[in-house]
Amino acid sequence: MNSPDLSDQKAVDLSPEGTAKAGVILSSLVWIYNWSRSNSVWPLLFGWACCAIEMIGTAGSRHDIARFGAEVFRPSPRQSDLMIVSGTVTKKMAPQVVRIYNQMPEPKYVIAMGACAISGGPFKQGYNVLKGIDRYIPVDVYLPGCPPRPEALLHSLMTLQKQIKRQKSLGRTITNPAYGEGRRIYPVPELRGDDLFPPFNPEVWTPPAKNPNVEDGCPAGRKSV
Amino acid sequence: MSPVQTMPPRSYHIGKDDLGADILEVAMGPHHPSTHGVFRMDLKLDGETVVDLKPVFGYLHRNHEKIAEDITYPMSMPFTDRLDYLCGMTNNWAYALSAEKLIEIKVPERAEYIRVIVAELTRLVNHCLLIGFFVNDLGALGTPLLYALREREKILDLFEVLSGARMMVNYIRFGGVRCDPPDGWLKECQRIVDAFPAFLDEYETLLTENEIIIARAQNVGVVTREEAINFSLTGPMLRASGVNYDIRKVDRYGIYDRFDFKVPIGGHGDCYDRFMVRMLEMRQSVKILKQAIRDLPEGEIMGKAPKIFRPAPGEAYGRIEAPKGELGFYLISDGTPIPYRFKVRPPSFVNLTALRHMCLGHKVADAVIILGSIDIVLGEVDR
Ligand code: SF4
Numbered sequence A: 001m002n003s004p005d006l007s008d009q010k011a012v013d014l015s016p017e018g019t020a021k022a023g024v025i026l027s028s029l030v031w032i033y034n035w036s037r038s039n040s041v042w043p044l045l046f047g048w049a050c051c052a053i054e055m056i057g058t059a060g061s062r063h064d065i066a067r068f069g070a071e072v073f074r075p076s077p078r079q080s081d082l083m084i085v086s087g088t089v090t091k092k093m094a095p096q097v098v099r100i101y102n103q104m105p106e107p108k109y110v111i112a113m114g115a116c117a118i119s120g121g122p123f124k125q126g127y128n129v130l131k132g133i134d135r136y137i138p139v140d141v142y143l144p145g146c147p148p149r150p151e152a153l154l155h156s157l158m159t160l161q162k163q164i165k166r167q168k169s170l171g172r173t174i175t176n177p178a179y180g181e182g183r184r185i186y187p188v189p190e191l192r193g194d195d196l197f198p199p200f201n202p203e204v205w206t207p208p209a210k211n212p213n214v215e216d217g218c219p220a221g222r223k224s225v
Numbered sequence B: 001m002s003p004v005q006t007m008p009p010r011s012y013h014i015g016k017d018d019l020g021a022d023i024l025e026v027a028m029g030p031h032h033p034s035t036h037g038v039f040r041m042d043l044k045l046d047g048e049t050v051v052d053l054k055p056v057f058g059y060l061h062r063n064h065e066k067i068a069e070d071i072t073y074p075m076s077m078p079f080t081d082r083l084d085y086l087c088g089m090t091n092n093w094a095y096a097l098s099a100e101k102l103i104e105i106k107v108p109e110r111a112e113y114i115r116v117i118v119a120e121l122t123r124l125v126n127h128c129l130l131i132g133f134f135v136n137d138l139g140a141l142g143t144p145l146l147y148a149l150r151e152r153e154k155i156l157d158l159f160e161v162l163s164g165a166r167m168m169v170n171y172i173r174f175g176g177v178r179c180d181p182p183d184g185w186l187k188e189c190q191r192i193v194d195a196f197p198a199f200l201d202e203y204e205t206l207l208t209e210n211e212i213i214i215a216r217a218q219n220v221g222v223v224t225r226e227e228a229i230n231f232s233l234t235g236p237m238l239r240a241s242g243v244n245y246d247i248r249k250v251d252r253y254g255i256y257d258r259f260d261f262k263v264p265i266g267g268h269g270d271c272y273d274r275f276m277v278r279m280l281e282m283r284q285s286v287k288i289l290k291q292a293i294r295d296l297p298e299g300e301i302m303g304k305a306p307k308i309f310r311p312a313p314g315e316a317y318g319r320i321e322a323p324k325g326e327l328g329f330y331l332i333s334d335g336t337p338i339p340y341r342f343k344v345r346p347p348s349f350v351n352l353t354a355l356r357h358m359c360l361g362h363k364v365a366d367a368v369i370i371l372g373s374i375d376i377v378l379g380e381v382d383r
Helices: A016-022 A024-038 A050-059 A094-103 A114-119 A150-166 B064-068 B074-081 B088-103 B109-138 B143-163 B185-207 B211-217 B225-230 B236-240 B271-295 B347-352 B355-359 B364-374 B378-382
Strands: A082-086 A109-113 A141-143 A190-192 A195-197 B024-028 B040-046 B049-056 B314-322 B325-333 B341-345
Touching: A024 A150, A050 A082, A050 A114, A050 A150, A050 B143, A082 A094, A082 A114, A094 A190, A109 A114, A109 A150, A114 A141, A141 A150, B024 B364, B040 B364, B049 B355, B049 B364, B064 B074, B064 B341, B074 B088, B088 B109, B088 B314, B088 B325, B109 B143, B109 B185, B109 B211, B109 B271, B109 B364, B143 B185, B185 B271, B211 B271, B211 B364, B225 B236, B236 B271, B236 B325, B271 B364, B325 B347, B347 B364, B347 B378, B355 B364
Parallel strands: A082 A109, A109 A141
Antiparallel strands: A190 A195, B024 B040, B040 B049, B314 B325, B325 B341
């Protein structure tokens, strides 16, 4: 499909006034396009750890993720839109996660499911645990919990759907990186010795300002392993 | 029976075949839907036949043991939930059992009964889910798993009412259990347990005499009796090979000597037997549950545990029959509130050692179901 080039326009506003201004046909097209995209998100079939069991539970009949159009779990990253990072990412695993992310076609989204994927969670002290997958790939929705309940996963999916519906345009614009040139590919970290190099990707994550009460991620005075 | 000392290596034709084709090396995993998590098999294939296999793990090494050596004994309890994340209750129990050996706490009667109830419920969850995954690996995508998930939700509701969490229960304490079952819990439990055999009948009608399962699983991944003992297999894997060894009967930990139940034994040691042993074990669990609910006495739920858990220098090994096999915790105390050594004996890791032996000579698709029939959980394998 030849999408109209909107790069010289302001992104389409979906409010009634905005649609009147931008032309009804084009904005309805955007709306239909985003509506269908948001209701057919195909997640990647991949479980990292305990949270994955709850992810499978969400696909089960009680919670039934099919109601939200996201039941088509695809084992191949090349066919999926959404990566649910469902569990602890270790330093050995992190390069593969980035590699899988790089293989996914645009537009692609990431849900960091569980405390482990967000920050290392209960295993944060561990010498082999990555302290948050957002150090290497951009995360769209953070879903706290250990493990998050299936209802929470559904809520995070709905949040993501809202974000998708809010994406502004069909064409390539700077407002939306998902429609930039090609697909977003991030450098794959390398496991050297006992640590990852680089320790984070400055494009997507910057270390927070030092908090005097916290040292090395642990409350001051409590030694980290 | 005397254990066999040496195992003759299986030999297969390795090298160029008649067509001059090379051996193909495939890394299956860590991202592969059939590896049950982040596990990798490095396969060497001659056509479709597996001629060599190397398991690679460590992708989920979360430093559980190292972290446990830095925190006090009770603080490790929530971490044990995350070992084998399908069976939080049995993990808790195994850890509590070894700690109770370390410091000699008497567990009250009522707590022992509640422990048995929750452990057997866990076994039901684990086995029905495992069979769902196993059939999933065989190609029945989804449907049997959905049946299993339906039953799992019912039991997880019980756990949630009891402990506040669905999976990471953190319920069993040194010397007892955390809280008494609320009003109506037992009745609900009784109702679910009574309805469970109907589900098993339904499951068995669909699966046990299914032509495809018989064709795919029988005579695949055979482990003989001697080999099973040599590999230190435990749990349903060992019993499927015809060895009558169930720690519930051998050790009689807790109050298992009071219940009347049988231990299902397989005869061939193939994937089908491992599947059937689990099917039958679920029926025995239902039997134990009915007796335990009937006999549950009134009384205390916590024994006299010291406020600060500071064992005398010494060591203890407590083991239970977890759904996957022998789960043991080995603790060494140096007299401080922090363990000097904290070692887990994970059943699925030890059972995994037989993987190469079972897969050699079979096709790639069989390697998938052999791995499925071992019942591994990577949280426990890598810790
Ligand atoms: S957040 Fe909790 S449940 Fe999820 S992977 Fe981490 S430890 Fe497991």
